[in-house]
Amino acid sequence: MLTYYIATAPKITGSNLSAENATRIYDKNGDIIWSMATHNREYAKADDIPDSLKQAVVSIEDRRFYKHHGVDPIRIGGALVSNLTGSSLGMQGGSTLTQQLVKLSVFSTSSADQTLKRKTQEMWLATQVEKNYSKDQILEFYINKVYMGHGIYGMKTASEYYFNKPLKDLTLAQQALLAGIPQSPTNYDPYAKDTESATNRRNLVLQAMVRYGAISQQDADDAEKQAVDAGLQDIDSKAEETNEKRLMVDGYVTSVLSQAKSMGYDTSRGGLQIYTNMDYKLQKKLYDEANNSSNVSFPSKDVQIGATMTNPNTGAVVAQLGGRNLKSTFGINRATQTMRSGGSSVKPLVDYGPAIEYLNWPTFRTVQDKKYKYPGTDISVNDWDKDFMGNITMRSAIVLSRNIPAIKALDAVGPKKAGQFLKNLGITTTTSPEGASALGIPISSEQEAAAFGALSNGGTYYEPNYVNKIVTGDGTSHYNKNNGKRAMKESTAFMLTDMLKGVVGYAGTAADAAIDGIHQAGKSGLVAYDERAGMPDQAISDAWFTGYTRSYVLSVWTGYDQPNQPNHYISWEDQDLPAKYYKQVMSYAMKYRKNSDWEKPDSVSSTTRNKIIEYKVKDADWSNGGLPSVYSIPGSGEQEGGSDVSAYSNDSSSTSSEVTTSSSRRDEEQSSSSSSSVDGAGNAGGGNGNGNNGNNNNNNSNSGINNGNNSNGHSNLNPKTVNDLFN
Numbered sequence: 001m002l003t004y005y006i007a008t009a010p011k012i013t014g015s016n017l018s019a020e021n022a023t024r025i026y027d028k029n030g031d032i033i034w035s036m037a038t039h040n041r042e043y044a045k046a047d048d049i050p051d052s053l054k055q056a057v058v059s060i061e062d063r064r065f066y067k068h069h070g071v072d073p074i075r076i077g078g079a080l081v082s083n084l085t086g087s088s089l090g091m092q093g094g095s096t097l098t099q100q101l102v103k104l105s106v107f108s109t110s111s112a113d114q115t116l117k118r119k120t121q122e123m124w125l126a127t128q129v130e131k132n133y134s135k136d137q138i139l140e141f142y143i144n145k146v147y148m149g150h151g152i153y154g155m156k157t158a159s160e161y162y163f164n165k166p167l168k169d170l171t172l173a174q175q176a177l178l179a180g181i182p183q184s185p186t187n188y189d190p191y192a193k194d195t196e197s198a199t200n201r202r203n204l205v206l207q208a209m210v211r212y213g214a215i216s217q218q219d220a221d222d223a224e225k226q227a228v229d230a231g232l233q234d235i236d237s238k239a240e241e242t243n244e245k246r247l248m249v250d251g252y253v254t255s256v257l258s259q260a261k262s263m264g265y266d267t268s269r270g271g272l273q274i275y276t277n278m279d280y281k282l283q284k285k286l287y288d289e290a291n292n293s294s295n296v297s298f299p300s301k302d303v304q305i306g307a308t309m310t311n312p313n314t315g316a317v318v319a320q321l322g323g324r325n326l327k328s329t330f331g332i333n334r335a336t337q338t339m340r341s342g343g344s345s346v347k348p349l350v351d352y353g354p355a356i357e358y359l360n361w362p363t364f365r366t367v368q369d370k371k372y373k374y375p376g377t378d379i380s381v382n383d384w385d386k387d388f389m390g391n392i393t394m395r396s397a398i399v400l401s402r403n404i405p406a407i408k409a410l411d412a413v414g415p416k417k418a419g420q421f422l423k424n425l426g427i428t429t430t431t432s433p434e435g436a437s438a439l440g441i442p443i444s445s446e447q448e449a450a451a452f453g454a455l456s457n458g459g460t461y462y463e464p465n466y467v468n469k470i471v472t473g474d475g476t477s478h479y480n481k482n483n484g485k486r487a488m489k490e491s492t493a494f495m496l497t498d499m500l501k502g503v504v505g506y507a508g509t510a511a512d513a514a515i516d517g518i519h520q521a522g523k524s525g526l527v528a529y530d531e532r533a534g535m536p537d538q539a540i541s542d543a544w545f546t547g548y549t550r551s552y553v554l555s556v557w558t559g560y561d562q563p564n565q566p567n568h569y570i571s572w573e574d575q576d577l578p579a580k581y582y583k584q585v586m587s588y589a590m591k592y593r594k595n596s597d598w599e600k601p602d603s604v605s606s607t608t609r610n611k612i613i614e615y616k617v618k619d620a621d622w623s624n625g626g627l628p629s630v631y632s633i634p635g636s637g638e639q640e641g642g643s644d645v646s647a648y649s650n651d652s653s654s655t656s657s658e659v660t661t662s663s664s665r666r667d668e669e670q671s672s673s674s675s676s677s678v679d680g681a682g683n684a685g686g687g688n689g690n691g692n693n694g695n696n697n698n699n700n701s702n703s704g705i706n707n708g709n710n711s712n713g714h715s716n717l718n719p720k721t722v723n724d725l726f727n
Contacts, residue, residue, distance in 0.1 A: 002120055009121035010474035012129065016105040017141040018043070020153050021271045025256055027278040028318075028468070034246065034253045036267060038151025039161060046140050048156060050168050054139055055214035056179035060205045062097035063212050066135055070098045070126035098126040101142045104269055108472035147268040148178070149185030162190065163231050172215065173223040174231060176205040185268060190228050191235050199228040248287040251306075251322020251333045252278055255446075256466045263480065265470060273471040277316035282309060285588050290324040295584045298558075299574045300567075301325055306334030306557045308445040308464070309585070312453030312548060315462025315482045320446070332561075334445075340557060341440035342448065344401045344509075345525030345544040348496050349451050351409040351438050352398060354421040357492045358413055359623075362616030363395045363499055363637070364609055366627040367405035374435055381407060381439075384538070391630050395614070399502040399636040401509045401524070403439055410438040412625070424487035425451040425461050440527060445555035448546045452555065454487045455497050455521070456548045458601070461487035490601040491617045497521045497598050498615060498637065504547065507635030513547050513579035515587050519597040522547025522582070526575055539569035545578035547586060551593040554582050612637040 022037035058065045064072050095103070102125045107118060129138060148158035155178050159167045163174055170178070180201040181188045188201045206220040256276055257267050265272060289296055290305050302325075309319040322333035355361040369389040372381045383403050389396075397405035410418055415432030422429060427447050429437070446464050454461045465482040472478065500521035504514045510524040525544035529535040541563040546555035556578035560568035570577065600606065605618040610631035616622070 044156035059208040059212040070130035146182035282319040312456035342443040343525030360620035448555040459493040460484040
């Protein structure tokens with residue numbers, strides 16, 4: 001077996017050993033979109049490297065380097081004892097410096113690839129490297145290969161970046177710092193706010209040099225007295241001007257690197273080639289509509305966005321935008337942050353989906369919109385109009401996004417089953433959803449895109465997937481399979497989708513998302529401020545829209561990073577910003593995809609009620625809760641005899657017996673919130689953290705109780721149209 005491993009080992013050449021080790025990322029077409037190297041490497045030849053730096057590297061990484069022939073049995077034995085006793089102090093591993101060079105040159109750094117075969121091949125190749133190259137050449141390769149943090153490869157480049165000096169002009173303390181960084185560039189970053197780890201690592205190198213005999217104890221003591229950040233260049237002046245292409249793909253790349261890390265790969269080492277699912281044209285469209293377009297008018301340069309676009313049939317994330325007006329890379333990725341409430345956009349997931357899945361509610365099931373207080377409290381729940389519609393259908397409640405019916409649906413299902421439904425869709429909550437959770441939970445655009453993808457494809461959940469394959473240094477392709485799992489019944493997915501079609505129709509809350517000729521569905525969501533926040537009436541902290549076709553899902557959040565600062569709110573007039581943004585992107589995307597409608601599964605039967613086609617689970621028992629039977633509002637569903645694509649026929653001649661108010665408006669709720677984290681009625685917003693660089697200061701937290709004092713909606717219909725519809 002060992003003979004076979006050796007015979008099948010990859011070839012290693014001087015080119016492999018000297019090549020830069022930067023990880024590169026590619027789009028779905030194989031075009032490069034990112035390199036981890038942010039600075040051109042300056043290769044250090046033997047004459048450029050001072051002996052003291054070589055001694056520092058050997059002392060900390062492999063003090064028997066000049067005695068072994070690539071593999072060190074004594075080192076392996078010592079590492080084994082240290083691992084068993086826990087006494088290593090982080091100084092000695094089993095791999096020699098030569099083995100580390102081989103690993104960086106031709107092998108994967110994934111923990112999953114640490115196999116007997118790989119280790120055998122690594123040891124064999126290390127002995128071959130020792131036969132073909134001198135110790136000084138091997139050390140030269142290593143010093144030029146290692147990752148030094150901040151997108152820097154090689155110690156010569158790092159010396160210029162950190163200290164603006166050639167290697168030979170570095171102090172002993174600075175050389176020790178550089179020698180210690182490769183083990184963990186992030187932890188030992190001298191630019192970190194807390195430099196204790198970097199200081200300890202540098203001092204560990206100095207003491208290793210003493211034991212190695214390279215320097216005296218006095219030399220080490222003198223060097224340790226120097227501050228670890230002494231002589232460092234101003235980080236702002238050293239920051240590379242980030243070009244627009246890097247900013248364009250920044251959020252997506254952040255998610256790629258996170259997924260690669262979860263797969264066991266160290267993207268700062270190993271020269272990986274990561275092939276992703278990114279559609280660059282769609283990625284560019286996301287970026288341009290948020291930064292360079294006149295199609296969507298953002299009310300302020302500080303209004304932010306997080307958007308995720310997926311293929312619902314595979315879970316592949318085809319595009320993702322982590323923010324707009326970015327100045328630097330690797331900042332907060334707002335597309336994946338779960339600190340903001342989804343408002344009404346989560347009602348299909350938290351409330352109505354579970355009611356269909358577990359209680360077999362048909363689309364025409366009667367629900368009540370009447371005065372309501374959270375149990376055990378005096379906190380009332382209202383909609384934007386402070387009015388009530390009485391008995392309405394579930395379809396109408398979704399299309400109009402009424403609050404109280406959503407809460408009653410969640411009450412009927414119960415928190416346990418609702419929590420399980422969310423879990424099936426990859427959404428975990430700290431507590432079982434109940435009460436105000438019906439009107440909003442903390443969620444990200446990534447999570448919503450994946451969850452709504454299950455509605456689009458008939459009930460199968462796929463985890464959001466960025467990485468298609470990773471090619472390691474030895475040329476091996478490691479494919480990333482993304483198998484879906486059944487999250488809900490086909491009947492649930494179809495019935496939810498059919499009702500959500502009405503949301504983008506003329507009677508729904510997201511008419512601005514309607515695209516002529518496109519079969520689509522979706523849900524909007526707004527989150528308002530509690531009265532105590534001191535914001536203007538009908539001010540909005542978070543605006544959402546998640547929409548989908550059979551080919552794509554696009555989830556969009558907009559808001560401010562610090563929503564409690566003065567003027568950091570979205571006005572009532574700008575509430576449809578996410579829907580308008582969605583329309584521009586989805587219109588572009590669907591030009592290149594087949595446009596097809598969803599087909600009713602055999603598990604669903606249909607019936608026509610007041611000219612609207614309604615659906616129910618075939619042969620299933622369900623209860624109307626002792627409530628009278630009513631009809632859905634005109635325009636909320638497909639009419640008998642055909643439908644307009646993306647907007648149901650506007651036939652206001654057919655009135656609804658369910659509507660009991662004369663002043664209702666086609667608007668949705670605002671899940672109101674406050675600056676307090678205490679909510680005896682249940683947390684509606686789930687915590688609207690400020691999102692600014694990941695700092696969630698309590699004084700900027702919009703965690704919010706829903707006391708019903710504020711509620712939101714969409715004002716797409718003029719008053720006359722509204723009166724004609726509801727009177």
